[in-house]
Amino acid sequence: MSDLRRPQPIQRRDFLGKAAMWTCGATLGLATVGMARLPFPAVIAGEAGAVKVGRPDDLAPGPGRWIASARAFVFRDDAGVYAISGICTHLGCIVSQTLAGFDCPCHGSRFDSQGEVTRGPAPSALPWLEVGLAPDGQLVIDTQTNVPPGTKLSV
């Protein structure tokens, strides 16, 4: 091996030059990371999570009522009132109600009347949403809050 091929101690001039280059690189890299923060919004402006859906007496037992503003179905049975989200857990299409439960039009997921997946690609059950009673006697669905399936508001 010739002397040239042997590792040489780094020259002071080279060291300063390399340090300057690495400083520039680090600065630009960090600046890029800082700029990449911008497209992630800190606040998401959206519709209110709580939606009033009328008085419990307005709801008839049987098939659920579609509440477009909450994107959910509200049901009433002997045990009380409950709400099931109408947004498919697969890719966000809106399911339609059938006799057996819910069908998703986009990729064929099917759910039973409790929201459990019976076939298709949906990875999880349709979430149940919290139902409360407002002081004016109207039912309120909180679309931001999920509750365990089977949770019903007795009225």
Added chain:
Amino acid sequence: MATMAPPEQSALGAFIENLRQAPARLRDAIFRHGKPDTDRTRSQAVFANFFLHIHSTRIHERSLRFWATCGVGVGAFASFLVLTVTGILLMVYYKPTTDAAYQSIKDIHFVVPTGQFMRNIHRWAAHLMVGLVFLHMARVFYTSAYKKPREFNWLVGMALLVLTLGLSFTGYLLPWDQLAYWAITIGSNIAQSPREVTDALGITRFFDVGGLQKRLLLGADTVGQEALTRFYLLHVMVLPLLTAAFIGVHFWRIRKDGGLARPPDEPGEPVRLLTGQMVSFKPAPEKTYGLMALVRGTTPHVDRGQENTVTAWPNAFFAEMAVLMATCAIALVLALIADAPLKELANPSRPENPAKAPWYFLGLQELVSYSAFMGGIGIPTLVLLGLGLIPFLDRERDNGGLWCAGEGHKRVVLQSAVFGGAVVVALLAFTIQFGWLRNWFPDIPQLIIIAFNPGTVFVAVFAAWSLFVMNRCNSTRAGAIALFTCFFVAFIILTYVATVHRGPNWNFYWSRSQWPIH
């Protein structure tokens, strides 16, 4: 003693003479060569022109033959030019707000002079560009044109494929109709689908890459004004600029990599050039010299080059112009035949049924109907990785330029097409007839379905087939051909089934007339 020589001409006379000569001198200032009527001036015409100098001044005769390229790459570029021009025209009237977007497209359809025609051309040119980019990739693959030294340009080409699909996807939202709204809802939820895995593992709270991707794309939780602004920005600014830059690199690298891939020269019959000349090429001596530290490789050859090449002006330009005009003609005819669709105004509480993506994403939509994560992110990532690795895993020397030139490779193509087609059709038929795991075991963990669904099954079978062919033919190139062919056939079949045979609720129907009425 200094005396001024008497002027031959008065200043006024010179001024008038200069004025008379001005047009000719302007021309000489722009073009520093005479009429391109000799090979020397033709070469200068290319060499000295900013827009033309991306060509070499002389081009190999073989590169101009139709079957060398089929013109699909230039066709894709021509579509990009058409899209740029019509896109700028559409931007004159389009308004990217959720309140006005749909109405402005309506205006473009019914009020703006030639508006609908321009939108039709834009739409059809977009379809053409995607199709031609796919065909161009297939051409490059089957002619071995990705091999050393062209590996990097293959990767640039893949970046262009992704950019082309990105341009199509972002353009899809802009009309703000039902088609747009639900396609982008599905698309952005595919971006979120890594949650399927993180949820199954229970780590979404700490590591929510899916949520981050969706938020980056939409700027919100649902498709709304933020999403429209972002998609508009991407569609008219970011992606076209990136695409133009990558196209520049792509073309430049073709030159730097020695022109189009081609087999060694052979003494041949006289060929007819596009200009009508009959030329016969002689084999050239192999002796080469290197321009030290300036030119890599063994170029240029002494006493060679001239015989096998023709001037780019006008031979290559005639060919390119022909492809440009053909692309324009096809886009125009399609635009006259079929209108770009515009459905009802976007309605966030009622999806289209079925809600179908544009055709080039329908193969993926068929896959996401098994698993959102695998179909939408997992398998596409695997395919892109596999494509990118092809030139590095198949290092067999080949000058390229001939279609499946290796021994028995044409048979591998045929066998793989039949095999891949049979596997995909069988899997689809089984799934449509009998369902998949969830139908038999409703409580099965999601992770098993993610890992084991019709999509992952055929990917695994194709990989095994490719290894088998590689071993049988003792050739990595044969293995690559087997894999590429299987995936290309699978893509076509999945796209066909999803386009023609999927109806409401993504159910299978033999024909559209069987769709339930509702």
